[in-house]
Amino acid sequence: QQQVKQSPQSLIVQKGGISIINCAYENTAFDYFPWYQQFPGKGPALLIAIRPDVSEKKEGRFTISFNKSAKQFSLHIMDSQPGDSATYFCAGQGEYGNKLVFGAGTILRVKS
Amino acid sequence: ETGVTQTPRHLVMGMTNKKSLKCEQHLGHNAMYWYKQSAKKPLELMFVYNFKEQTENNSVPSRFSPECPNSSHLFLHLHTLQPEDSALYLCASSLQDRADTGELFFGEGSRLTVL
Numbered sequence: 122q123q124q125v126k127q128s129p130q131s132l133i134v135q136k137g138g139i140s141i142i143n144c145a146y147e148n149t150a151f152d153y154f155p156w157y158q159q160f161p162g163k164g165p166a167l168l169i170a171i172r173p174d175v176s177e178k179k180e181g182r183f184t185i186s187f188n189k190s191a192k193q194f195s196l197h198i199m200d201s202q203p204g205d206s207a208t209y210f211c212a213g214q215g216e217y218g219n220k221l222v223f224g225a226g227t228i229l230r231v232k233s
Numbered sequence: 234e235t236g237v238t239q240t241p242r243h244l245v246m247g248m249t250n251k252k253s254l255k256c257e258q259h260l261g262h263n264a265m266y267w268y269k270q271s272a273k274k275p276l277e278l279m280f281v282y283n284f285k286e287q288t289e290n291n292s293v294p295s296r297f298s299p300e301c302p303n304s305s306h307l308f309l310h311l312h313t314l315q316p317e318d319s320a321l322y323l324c325a326s327s328l329q330d331r332a333d334t335g336e337l338f339f340g341e342g343s344r345l346t347v348l
Contacts, residue, residue, distance in 0.1 A: 130273065155336070164237070164323055164339030165276070210276065220289065221337070223276040 125213050127224025134231050140198040142227045144211035147192065153214035155221070156185065156196050160207045168209070169196070201231045236260065239324050239340035247348050248314060254343045256307040256324030262338070264329055265307040267299060270321040270342065282307060283329070314347045321345070 126145045134140045146154075155170035171178045171185040171194065178185045184197040198205055211224040237258045246252050258265065267279040281289035282301040296318075298310040307324055321342040 125275070157337075157339075162341065164325070164341050165337075166339065167336035170336075220278055220281075220291075225273055225275045 125211060125222050125224040127211050127227060129227060130225070131228040132230070134198075134201045134229065136201065136203060136231055136233045138201050138231075140196075140201045140205065140229055140231070142196045142209050142211070142229070143193065144195065144224050145191075145193045146213045146222075148213065148222075149192070151213035151222075154185070154187065154194050155212050156183075157210045157212065157223075158207050159210065159226075165208075165210060198229075201229075203231045203233045206230050237324055237326055237338050237340035239322075239343050241343060242341065243344045243346075245346045245348065246311070246314065248316070250314075251310070251312040253311065254309040254322055254324075254345075256309075256340055258305055258307075258324075258326040258338070260326055260338060262326040262328050263304050264327045265301060265304070266325040266327075266337065267307065267309055268323040268325060268339075270323055276323070280309075311345070314345075316347050319345055319347045 124147055128143050153172055156168045157165035158168040159165040169180050169183050169185055171187050173189045176187050182199045187194045206229055208226045208228050210226045212221045240255045244252060264283045266281050269277040269279055278291050279293045280299045285301050296313050300308040321344050323342045324340045325337040327337050
């Protein structure tokens with residue numbers, strides 16, 4: 122019940138295209154869903170986060186879409202740029218507070 | 234120095250060695266974490282400390298021993314490790330030990346190879 126399933130494992134997108142990464146969770150007690158971005162040789166950094174009381178959150182070219190009934194959420198990167206090439210992790214806040222449960226990550230490569 | 238600093242960045246050790254990983258945060262945070270990152274696997278939470286007290290041990294084998302002498306420093310002592318323990322070990326900090334009250338700030342990690 123604690124898993125967060127993330128897909129695809131890797132993704133190649135042309136510059137200017139839309140990158141879409143999907144996540145599904147099982148634990149209905151999750152109430153906070155962040156996305157972290159990790160560049161090679163660096164630690165993950167918070168990109169954007171959403172709570173289940175809204176269906177969408179947008180920050181610049183990055184949008185989270187949230188479907189509470191389906192227990193799914195996704196990250197959309199509009200106008201993808203080579204600088205967006207990184208590994209993206211979705212996560213859910215565990216019901217015991219501090220325990221973030223991460224997905225396995227998606228390696229995104231944006232081709233110029 | 235700002236942010237979360239981890240040393241060493243790379244470590245190679247034999248199965249009988251004893252070594253330590255160090256993490257230091259300059260953000261004034263009260264919670265610190267150790268995560269294990271293996272290829273194609275989710276980030277695994279290992280330990281959580283809040284105000285120097287351990288609040289989470291995610292069933293980590295005793296060959297990993299954490300130490301948190303103060304809110305700014307976190308160590309991971311390693312002994313008699315196995316080759317499958319080879320991974321990137323990430324330290325993180327947050328204002329409090331709840332992710333939804335503030336983001337996790339990660340260090341760049343210590344890449345551990347166990348021969």
